[in-house]
Amino acid sequence: MQALEQEIKGLIIESLNLEDISPDDIDPEAALFVEGLGLDSIDALELGLALQKRYGVTMSADSEETRQHFGSVRKLAAFVSTSRTK
Template identity: 85%
Template sequence: MQQLEQEIKELIISSLALEDLSPQDIDPAAPLFVDGLGLDSIDALELGLALQKRYGVAMSADSEETRRHFGSVRALAAFVQNAGAQKP
């Protein structure tokens, strides 16, 4: 799971052009939105597309479940891992 968290941190940095951050700067348990990393709704859309492209996961844009998945890097990693485990 740590490897997946690392990959997601790198994906966040590259897909959102956060060149001033390194993966080590991102706490995997910290919130991604408002507090923590401070991302906004546009960032969420871009990150969602990057996750879909890289891992083949699909998310509903306005669901409460999706908001939970985007709570932190750790939550995203768990979602990606579980989604991958459910594929045939």
């Protein structure tokens, strides 16, 4: 699971063009939105598309379950691990 977390951290940095941040700077349990990494709803859409492209996962943009998956890198990795098709 750690390798997948590292992959997702890299995907976050790459897809959102985050400069001056490395995968090691992202705490896998830290919040991705508001506090923590400080992402916003536009970032969520871009990250969701990147996850769909890379891992073949599907998610509903306005579901509470999807919001929970985007809570942290660790939660995203668990979701991708159980849902990916590629």
